[in-house]
Amino acid sequence: MNIAPQPSRAFRLIVTGGGTGGHTYPALTAIRTLQARLAASGRALDVLWIGTAEGLEARVTSAEGIPFTTVATGKIRRHANPLKMLSPANVRDMARVPLGVVQARKAVAGFRPDVVLATGGYVAVPAGLAARMNRVPLVLHEQTVRLGLANRKLAGSAARIAVSSESTLPLLPEGVRPAAVVTGNPVRPEVLTGHPDKAVTALGLHAFDRRLPTVYVTGGAQGSQQINDVVGGELPWLLERANVVHQCGPAHVAALSARAAGLPAALAARYHLTPFVGPELPDVLALADVVVSRSGAGTLAELTALGKPAVFVPLASAAGNEQAHNARHLEESGAAVALLGDVTGGRLREAVGPLLDDPARREAMAAAARAHGRPDAAERLVDVILSAATP
Ligand SMILES: CC(=O)N[C@H]1[C@@H](OP(=O)(O)OP(=O)(O)OC[C@H]2O[C@@H](n3ccc(=O)[nH]c3=O)[C@H](O)[C@@H]2O)O[C@H](CO)[C@@H](O)[C@@H]1O
Incomplete structure (x- = not known):
């Protein structure tokens, strides 16, 4: 009797996480990398992303055509004073978590994910x-050195905890250490293949003087008032020496445009x-000779890769x-300059000036940064996801 080979069933993955780019992009990269890995062996991937309507993940999944659903959540606002954690807003939001769990349980039971x-x-x-309650293997990914609040809550329920750096391992509670694997922090593959000329075309930078270095200033999706103020104050000095692409966040455009007008x-x-x-980020990074930035884990992973x-x-x-x-860690090996504490215009000039003046210095710092990069992080995270599905 001839039995035709069964097409293998699709791998089913629920992804959850978001709010900021730092949590959203690693998940997106993991999905794309897993999809490619499965496709190579003729297998499909079915994905459902559980996120919030307000987070970046809602926009990203809609742009990428990834099925998306929301559940009730409570944002816990951190305070140095533990008593202030019990603010009315926090108490109200914590009360939403049980409802979210009920909704998530339903979503997990309905989707029947492998992981x-x-x-x-x-x-x-x-x-x-909900994953734990439905006995579905839970894989956590942590981008930063210390586990974030959500991952700390979930660590005891996880089959695997993928972390971005060796230095996280000793900081984990002893009971969960056996579940930990170092993968690095996945970087969107397209970030690694940008082209400077494409940035010039896409953003209309034809008046840039390409004999001068280009500085990319970025404060993260919302922009950074601190970076905007200090860079804004030093624009004449900076623009004497460099071209500048300044990502400032939606709330700060008017103030900086007014400065630029002068x-x-x-x-x-x-x-x-x-x-x-947006999509031109890889090309902007390719154009940049020096980056002035916040030191969120996502940005760090990109700049070191x-x-x-x-x-x-x-x-x-x-x-x-x-x-x-994060910033100090890279500074110690000559991979960056970290401006901690009060940042004045003078300190910015002292940090940026030598890099603009001296290409050899830039090259040495670039090499030191590259030594921290983990371009294979997405593949390693996919290994962890697949191995969690077949314990
Ligand atoms: C305020 C806050 O909670 N910050 C946390 C958040 O960082 P947050 O998400 O703010 O910053 P990250 O550096 O981790 O990631 C930002 C991502 O957005 C991208 N980007 C940014 C601006 C832009 O115009 N276009 C664009 O594509 C960056 O290239 C990067 O991929 O999550 C990180 C990872 O858990 C943590 O390390 C940070 O401490």
């Missing part, structure tokens, strides 16, 4: 808990201000000073 992947952000909590025309021609850099000289202005209030830790 649930949680990449952090408060929406990951109900869906992660610049001499020759300098203004070398200044490009934008609230957000590419080997970009960077001056970091860490977000001071991030939980446990995680961004300062």
Whole structure:
């Protein structure tokens, strides 16, 4: 008797996480990489993303055509004073978590995933808990050195905890260490293949002076008031020496445009201000000789994978000073300059000036940065997802 080979059943994955780019893009990259891996062996991937309507994940999944559903969640606002954690807004939001868990349980039971992947952000909590209740293997991915709040809540329920750096391992609670695997933080593949000329065309940077270096200033999706203020104050100095692409966040465009309006025309021609850099991000990064940035884990993973000289202005209030830790870690090996504490125009000039003046210095910093990069992180995370499905 001849039995025709059965086409193998699709791999079913629920992804949960989001809020910021730092939690959203690693999940997106994991989906795409898993899809490619499965396709190579003739297998399909069915995905459902559980997120929040307000988070970046809603926009990203809609642009990518990824099925998306929301559940009730509670955003927990952190305070240094534990008593303030019990603010009315936090109490109200915590009360929403049980409803979210019920909704997520229904979603998980209906979708019957092989694995649930949680990449952090408060929406990951109900869906992660639902995975455990429905006995579906839960894989966590942590982008930062210390586990974020959501991942700390879920660590005890996880089959595997994929972390971005070896230095996370000793910081994990002892009971969950056997589940930990170092994968690195996945970087969107297209980020690694940008082209400078495409940035010039896409953003209309024809008046840039290509004999000068280009600085990319970025404060993350919302922009950074601190970076915008200090860079805004130093625009004449900076534009004498460089072209500048400045990603400032939607709330800061007006103030910076007003500053730019006061610049001499020759300098203004070398200044490009934008609230957000979308699909052209890889090309902007390719064009950049120096990056001035916050030190969120996603940005760091991208800049080290590419080997970009960077001056970091860490977000001071991030939980446990995680961004300062990230920046200092790279500075110690000559891979970046970290501007901690009060950042004045003078300090910015001292940090950026030598990099603009000296290509050899930039090259040395780029090489040191590249040594920290993990371009294979997505493939490693996919290994972890597949192995969790077949324990
Ligand atoms: C305020 C806050 O909670 N920050 C956290 C958040 O960072 P947050 O998401 O703000 O920043 P990340 O650096 O991790 O990621 C930002 C991502 O957005 C992209 N981008 C940014 C601007 C833009 O115009 N276009 C664009 O595509 C960047 O290239 C990057 O891929 O998650 C990170 C990873 O868990 C943490 O390390 C940060 O501490």
